Amino acid sequence: MSALNLRQLDTRSPDFDAEFARLRHWSADTDAAIEQRVADILADVQARGDAAVLEYTARFDGLSADSVAALELTRDELKAAFEAITPAQRDALQAAAARVRSYHERQLAASGQSWSYRDEDGTLLGQKVTPLDRVGIYVPGGKAAYPSSVLMNAIPAHVAGVGEIIMVVPTPKGEKNALVLAAAYVAGVTRAFTIGGAQAVAALAYGTATVPPVDKVTGPGNAYVASAKRRVFGQVGIDMIAGPSEILVLADGSTPADWVAMDLFSQAEHDELAQSILLCPDAGYIAQVRAAIDRLLPTMPREAVIRASLEGRGALIVTRDMDEACAISNRIAPEHLEVSSAEPHRWEPLLKHAGAIFLGAYTSESLGDYCAGPNHVLPTSGTARFSSPLGTYDFQKRSSLIEVSEAGAQVLGVIAAELAYGEGLQGHALAAEYRLKR
Amino acid sequence: MSALNLRQLDTRSPDFDAEFARLRHWSADTDAAIEQRVADILADVQARGDAAVLEYTARFDGLSADSVAALELTRDELKAAFEAITPAQRDALQAAAARVRSYHERQLAASGQSWSYRDEDGTLLGQKVTPLDRVGIYVPGGKAAYPSSVLMNAIPAHVAGVGEIIMVVPTPKGEKNALVLAAAYVAGVTRAFTIGGAQAVAALAYGTATVPPVDKVTGPGNAYVASAKRRVFGQVGIDMIAGPSEILVLADGSTPADWVAMDLFSQAEHDELAQSILLCPDAGYIAQVRAAIDRLLPTMPREAVIRASLEGRGALIVTRDMDEACAISNRIAPEHLEVSSAEPHRWEPLLKHAGAIFLGAYTSESLGDYCAGPNHVLPTSGTARFSSPLGTYDFQKRSSLIEVSEAGAQVLGVIAAELAYGEGLQGHALAAEYRLKR
Numbered sequence: 063m064s065a066l067n068l069r070q071l072d073t074r075s076p077d078f079d080a081e082f083a084r085l086r087h088w089s090a091d092t093d094a095a096i097e098q099r100v101a102d103i104l105a106d107v108q109a110r111g112d113a114a115v116l117e118y119t120a121r122f123d124g125l126s127a128d129s130v131a132a133l134e135l136t137r138d139e140l141k142a143a144f145e146a147i148t149p150a151q152r153d154a155l156q157a158a159a160a161r162v163r164s165y166h167e168r169q170l171a172a173s174g175q176s177w178s179y180r181d182e183d184g185t186l187l188g189q190k191v192t193p194l195d196r197v198g199i200y201v202p203g204g205k206a207a208y209p210s211s212v213l214m215n216a217i218p219a220h221v222a223g224v225g226e227i228i229m230v231v232p233t234p235k236g237e238k239n240a241l242v243l244a245a246a247y248v249a250g251v252t253r254a255f256t257i258g259g260a261q262a263v264a265a266l267a268y269g270t271a272t273v274p275p276v277d278k279v280t281g282p283g284n285a286y287v288a289s290a291k292r293r294v295f296g297q298v299g300i301d302m303i304a305g306p307s308e309i310l311v312l313a314d315g316s317t318p319a320d321w322v323a324m325d326l327f328s329q330a331e332h333d334e335l336a337q338s339i340l341l342c343p344d345a346g347y348i349a350q351v352r353a354a355i356d357r358l359l360p361t362m363p364r365e366a367v368i369r370a371s372l373e374g375r376g377a378l379i380v381t382r383d384m385d386e387a388c389a390i391s392n393r394i395a396p397e398h399l400e401v402s403s404a405e406p407h408r409w410e411p412l413l414k415h416a417g418a419i420f421l422g423a424y425t426s427e428s429l430g431d432y433c434a435g436p437n438h439v440l441p442t443s444g445t446a447r448f449s450s451p452l453g454t455y456d457f458q459k460r461s462s463l464i465e466v467s468e469a470g471a472q473v474l475g476v477i478a479a480e481l482a483y484g485e486g487l488q489g490h491a492l493a494a495e496y497r498l499k500r
Numbered sequence: 501m502s503a504l505n506l507r508q509l510d511t512r513s514p515d516f517d518a519e520f521a522r523l524r525h526w527s528a529d530t531d532a533a534i535e536q537r538v539a540d541i542l543a544d545v546q547a548r549g550d551a552a553v554l555e556y557t558a559r560f561d562g563l564s565a566d567s568v569a570a571l572e573l574t575r576d577e578l579k580a581a582f583e584a585i586t587p588a589q590r591d592a593l594q595a596a597a598a599r600v601r602s603y604h605e606r607q608l609a610a611s612g613q614s615w616s617y618r619d620e621d622g623t624l625l626g627q628k629v630t631p632l633d634r635v636g637i638y639v640p641g642g643k644a645a646y647p648s649s650v651l652m653n654a655i656p657a658h659v660a661g662v663g664e665i666i667m668v669v670p671t672p673k674g675e676k677n678a679l680v681l682a683a684a685y686v687a688g689v690t691r692a693f694t695i696g697g698a699q700a701v702a703a704l705a706y707g708t709a710t711v712p713p714v715d716k717v718t719g720p721g722n723a724y725v726a727s728a729k730r731r732v733f734g735q736v737g738i739d740m741i742a743g744p745s746e747i748l749v750l751a752d753g754s755t756p757a758d759w760v761a762m763d764l765f766s767q768a769e770h771d772e773l774a775q776s777i778l779l780c781p782d783a784g785y786i787a788q789v790r791a792a793i794d795r796l797l798p799t800m801p802r803e804a805v806i807r808a809s810l811e812g813r814g815a816l817i818v819t820r821d822m823d824e825a826c827a828i829s830n831r832i833a834p835e836h837l838e839v840s841s842a843e844p845h846r847w848e849p850l851l852k853h854a855g856a857i858f859l860g861a862y863t864s865e866s867l868g869d870y871c872a873g874p875n876h877v878l879p880t881s882g883t884a885r886f887s888s889p890l891g892t893y894d895f896q897k898r899s900s901l902i903e904v905s906e907a908g909a910q911v912l913g914v915i916a917a918e919l920a921y922g923e924g925l926q927g928h929a930l931a932a933e934y935r936l937k938r
Binding site: 150151153154155157158165168169173174175179185186187189192210241277278298299303318320324325327330331332363364368410413414415416417418419420421423425426427429430431432433434435437440441443445446447449451453455461462463464467468470474475476477478481482485486487489490491492493494496497 | 588589591592593595596603606607610611612613615617623624625627628630632633645646647648679715716734736737741756758759762763765766768769770800801802806844848851852853854855856857858859860861862863864865866867868869870871872873874875878879881883884885886887888889891893897898899900901902903904905906908909912913914915916918919920922923924925926927928929930931932934935
């Protein structure tokens with residue numbers, strides 16, 4: 063193959079801002095044809111239920127069945143898959159699940175507890191935090207079938223106390239991925255169906271005779287799944303709609319160049335649209351990383367995908383200093399942010415927007431992807447400016463609690479009535495005034 | 501006027517489930533003409549910025565200006581509005597703001613703090629919680645101009661530590677609502693513009709030469725605003741898209757019937773699509789409430805709206821017992837839930853889904869709407885099954901923190917590599933294995 067054409071930018075260049083904007087540009091434009099087909103599929107599943115799900119499964123996945131019940135994976139089948147994988151795989155799945163569970167238990171303890179207090183009038187105020195009753199987890203089939211995604215979606219739901227976790231996973235031509243089934247067994251999935259696409263999202267959102275309706279649908283999927291999730295939002299909750307995956311590495315030159323090169327590859331190998339960017343004030347180090355990339359790329363089984371990703375969307379950026387690198391990182395608000403520095407805690411306070419921050423040379427993104435504990439479902443495309451990793455909080459909801467005492471009603475009633483009359487809402491005012499002692 | 505035709509259901513009736521389903525039906529169908537106009541407005545504001553905003557403001561609000569800068573309300577103007585309202589209004593606004601602030605400070609302390617821990621290998625895991633940089637708050641103008649909404653949107657953002665809070669409020673024909681401006685002054689709004697509609701949402705989401713781009717847009721609005729928020733979602737965060745407001749009263753018969761009647765009115769007076777439902781096991785008490793409704797309705801300034809709402813979407817429902825009333829409440833997942841009972845804490849644990857729960861006879865919904873402290877922006881249309889009141893958490897985002905120690909990398913690297921090879925992602929595996937000691 064030809065030499066890799068990986069762009070290099072310099073923040074001191076007068077063209078930097080324009081080049082940087084081009085680099086960051088990514089269009090999430092929707093396809094009108096897909097939108098219409100998804101709308102039709104959703105309406106059909108809502109109207110005809112199981113029969114429609116069976117037809118689409120036969121048509122799109124080449125999988126025929128007499129009933130949706132026949133497409134359900136039994137607990138025994140999940141267990142058998144777990145027992146059929148290698149002992150090393152079993153150990154790895156269980157170890158990863160244990161760490162992910164432990165982290166999310168801490169998360170639940172830190173931010174997912176009910177609380178209340180009474181004010182001086184004896185009025186109780188607070189918030190009750192409760193798990194969702196039932197959620198659906200979409201797991202892609204085919205080439206991007208990731209057992210780690212099963213763990214990362216199901217475990218936070220399980221830890222949050224969700225009553226039922228319904229997994230859907232397409233199995234084109236009936237071919238099942240044993241690691242995905244084993245992960246469902248380990249992660250505490252309640253029921254699982256081998257259905258996928260917009261029809262599976264519709265079945266979860268509306269329910270059918272066989273598939274119970276859920277309160278929220280999470281998990282990644284192709285353009286049909288993303289469109290379907292967008293459309294059922296409101297009927298049910300959804301997690302984010304993910305864009306292409308991204309890594310940003312902030313390097314001070316202290317990490318072996320091969321390590322950083324491989325970290326950039328690990329993002330690029332996902333797909334051609336994935337984005338890998340290195341920011342470093344040391345041009346000499348950037349040259350070392352480039353040399354490592356050129357040397358290592360031909361050894362990678364997914365060389366073609368990595369090459370397309372790096373040439374299409376990757377960049378090595380020379381910055382004036384680490385402070386400027388941090389500022390640029392904040393403009394990007396990356397999904398994955400590696401601080402590959404000897405002083406990661408010096409820079410971390412400057413980093414305001416990122417899905418996950420990986421500190422220090424030993425913290426490769428891939429350790430976080432699988433087993434460090436935090437979730438690997440993270441905000442992409444700059445949405446870390448306003449959104450968060452998937453977590454136990456996504457599987458809980460809050461209800462305000464208010465118990466106004468008789469004494470409190472005397473104080474609050476006067477305030478509420480004044481404001482309600484100001485808004486022209488006499489019913490509100492009178493409801494408050496009825497509670498005043500005459 | 502004719503006698504009020506308010507439907508009464510009985511859970512013992514064989515038709516109950518069908519009647520209940522009809523009662524709950526509400527279609528959020530979108531209007532294709534509105535959708536297209538909103539799409540055009542968004543594209544135009546994105547392309548032409550201030551010029552487009554000025555044109556739409558002149559066309560839709562009858563308000564002409566030479567520049568968007570001329571539509572900005574200065575801090576002095578907000579202060580002057582605050583000084584021009586009555587002392588009683590000033591006191592009420594400030595008292596309400598103080599209580600709302602205090603509640604949201606508790607909320608921030610309970611669920612909005614960063615946390616981290618180290619495992620036995622010295623690996624650090626945690627989550628950093630940070631405020632959004634800049635948010636936009638949409639405040640409706642015209643007939644539904646509610647100063648309380650300014651407090652309820654701006655104060656949680658302010659308490660969460662948001663850097664800049666940009667308010668937009670349409671002022672048709674230039675007519676400003678002094679209470680809304682005064683509320684903006686009290687609530688800590690940073691900047692305010694008298695623009696509205698889809699053009700204001702577009703200006704906030706994309707930014708113009710004058711209006712700075714925000715990271716999230718919250719606040720209620722009409723169909724154009726709702727459609728615009730849906731469309732800019734992803735570019736920025738949004739809060740929920742609200743449906744009609746609802747109250748459900750669970751009564752055991754111990755609260756004066758007039759109080760409950762007025763509580764039902766206070767929801768019905770919002771608009772014709774608002775929904776007020778009473779659930780009670782005591783048919784005699786329901787008859788008392790009905791008599792109170794008939795007696796009080798002609799005294800209400802907003803009688804016509806209340807009548808349309810109660811006849812169109814209201815209901816009195818006789819249940820077998822309070823337990824059944826709680827179960828039906830969970831099926832509804834109401835926005836506002838009053839437990840008008842002498843034993844509210846007996847029933848509260850049974851109530852799983854609600855935006856806000858008002859406990860006991862003294863806790864009229866209107867006290868919570870204005871000044872008890874909790875937020876009045878609540879999930880509607882059954883979405884309390886999976887979503888929460890607006891809160892400080894809506895103005896923060898989280899970043900996972902991971903710092904794997906050298907010792908930790910030896911353990912995690914083996915697990916991650918095993919799983920990565922299982923997924924066919926060799927780059928991920930090698931990035932983990934590079935951190936293993938050879």
